[in-house]
Amino acid sequence: MASNEDLVLRLYDVGAIKCGEFKLSSGLITPLYFDLRVIISYPEILVEVSDLLYEASKLVSKPFKSICGVPYTALPIATLISAKHKIPMLLRRREAKEYGTKKAIEGHFEPGDICLVIEDVVTSGLSVYETILSLQSVGVHVSDAVVLLERSQGATNNLKMLGVNLHSIFTLPGMMEVLVKHGKLEKAFTDRVLDFLINNQTTISIKQSANVSNGTHCMKTRDLMERAKLAKHEVSRKIFEVMYQKQTNLCLSADVTNSKELLHLAESIGPYICVLKTHVDIIEDFDQSTCRNLLNIAHKHNFVLFEDRKFADIGHTVSKQFTGGMFRISEWADVINAHPLPGPGIIKELKNANKRSGCLLIGEMSTNGNLITPAYTKATLKMAEENDDFVIGFISTSRISHDPHFLHFTPGVSLDCKGDGKGQQYLTPSEVVSKRGADILIVGRGITLAHDPVAAAKVYAQEGFSGYLAAVDV
Ligand SMILES: O=c1ccn([C@@H]2O[C@H](COP(=O)(O)O)[C@@H](O)[C@H]2O)c(=O)[nH]1
Numbered sequence: 001m002a003s004n005e006d007l008v009l010r011l012y013d014v015g016a017i018k019c020g021e022f023k024l025s026s027g028l029i030t031p032l033y034f035d036l037r038v039i040i041s042y043p044e045i046l047v048e049v050s051d052l053l054y055e056a057s058k059l060v061s062k063p064f065k066s067i068c069g070v071p072y073t074a075l076p077i078a079t080l081i082s083a084k085h086k087i088p089m090l091l092r093r094r095e096a097k098e099y100g101t102k103k104a105i106e107g108h109f110e111p112g113d114i115c116l117v118i119e120d121v122v123t124s125g126l127s128v129y130e131t132i133l134s135l136q137s138v139g140v141h142v143s144d145a146v147v148l149l150e151r152s153q154g155a156t157n158n159l160k161m162l163g164v165n166l167h168s169i170f171t172l173p174g175m176m177e178v179l180v181k182h183g184k185l186e187k188a189f190t191d192r193v194l195d196f197l198i199n200n201q202t203t204i205s206i207k208q209s210a211n212v213s214n215g216t217h218c219m220k221t222r223d224l225m226e227r228a229k230l231a232k233h234e235v236s237r238k239i240f241e242v243m244y245q246k247q248t249n250l251c252l253s254a255d256v257t258n259s260k261e262l263l264h265l266a267e268s269i270g271p272y273i274c275v276l277k278t279h280v281d282i283i284e285d286f287d288q289s290t291c292r293n294l295l296n297i298a299h300k301h302n303f304v305l306f307e308d309r310k311f312a313d314i315g316h317t318v319s320k321q322f323t324g325g326m327f328r329i330s331e332w333a334d335v336i337n338a339h340p341l342p343g344p345g346i347i348k349e350l351k352n353a354n355k356r357s358g359c360l361l362i363g364e365m366s367t368n369g370n371l372i373t374p375a376y377t378k379a380t381l382k383m384a385e386e387n388d389d390f391v392i393g394f395i396s397t398s399r400i401s402h403d404p405h406f407l408h409f410t411p412g413v414s415l416d417c418k419g420d421g422k423g424q425q426y427l428t429p430s431e432v433v434s435k436r437g438a439d440i441l442i443v444g445r446g447i448t449l450a451h452d453p454v455a456a457a458k459v460y461a462q463e464g465f466s467g468y469l470a471a472v473d474v
Pocket residue numbers: 253255279308364365366367395411412413424442443444445446
């Protein structure tokens with residue numbers, strides 16, 4: 001018998017796996033419960049569990065200096081690993097002491113150290129995340145966590161969205177398979193548990209992630225709210241807030257040519273984006289009802305509208321292009337953009353025409369052979385700084401400003417990095433967000449031409465936001 005199977009059977013025999021009706025910390029009633037606390041009474045099982053978790057720790061993405069068990073069940077497990085493999089351990093206090101040193105984290109560490117979190121069982125991943133927040137509050141970073149059992153109720157994805165890789169030894173369906181195989185559980189019962197898992201998927205809400213751990217927030221998540229407070233324009237404040245609330249930094253470039261397709265994309269992909277970008281002049285049947293419907297969907301799914309008009313003419317002309325014609329962009333677009341090429345007059349006239357929209361200046365372009373030089377980009381920054389009550393940030397392929405109130409939108413993003421043969425050049429989400437400092441990734445055909453655009457949007461949103469979380473703090 002494979003030794004992992006043997007361990008599952010022994011866990012069952014010592015009462016660590018229980019059938020019945022049990023209340024989880026989330027309040028859910030589960031038909032199958034794991035009480036790993038009992039393994040301290042069975043030292044050989046405790047050692048075996050520790051050895052498996054130590055093996056899993058070899059799969060982590062970044063080398064770690066210390067380990068920290070989630071209180072309380074994982075504490076003896078972490079202690080064993082620490083002692084056996086000579087890895088320094090940190091201890092998280094659930095409540096910071098009111099006397100003595102008042103430390104949330106005990107043990108020696110340096111700010112910037114990387115710590116591996118160890119847990120016995122995860123449902124949503126919130127307990128793991130609380131421990132991570134405590135560690136982060138003292139400057140210790142966490143990129144990975146290892147767990148014996150992932151109950152398959154969302155923890156891996158939830159933590160991934162927060163920038164943490166979870167490595168598990170067992171999943172709940174996998175464990176049940178072993179127990180059915182060895183006659184410990186009836187197949188009908190495990191089918192019921194599978195139904196329970198499907199119907200009781202979890203998320204870690206923003207409120208939970210921001211308020212846990214005695215008010216010590218995740219710096220990375222809090223950063224968005226800090227930036228919202230620093231925003232100088234209502235629209236950039238709103239964008240930071242939406243990114244925070246929806247945990248996404250994805251802008252969909254909905255470059256389709258009829259209203260029906262545009263509205264369908266907005267409706268189906270709306271939940272996963274913070275911004276929807278249009279080129280209204282390519283929509284064949286455009287009329288004002290297209291905008292009204294789009295505004296309703298934007299309101300429903302809480303995203304902002306960006307018309308990628310790329311104004312580039314003299315002030316007099318752009319102000320008419322912005323407010324008039326058949327598109328009346330100023331009436332519905334939260335965000336517009338402009339080339340700084342004509343000089344500051346373009347910004348002045350756009351602002352005079354409508355201050356309610358925020359403007360992005362095009363400081364860099366994604367196309368091959370474009371004529372933008374570093375000096376031009378530097379002058380773009382200066383123009384933005386001089387007009388920061390209207391200019392909310394940049395279209396760029398790298399970070400132009402370190403001023404946190406400016407937003408950086410980066411186009412030319414695709415998981416499949418081949419160009420389009422028409423001058424467009426692509427980089428991956430992690431390259432643009434983690435390495436080049438983009439705040440928001442603009443993705444068009446990577447989503448709209450995908451076999452399943454909603455599934456593709458979810459992948460880009462996840463890749464983009466975990467990259468954002470990894471980039472801000474680490
Ligand atoms: O430098 C730039 C500026 C703007 N864009 C726009 O972004 C999208 C990209 O679409 P993909 O299908 O993801 O290539 C498109 O609307 C462009 O007009 C850009 O690509 N590069």
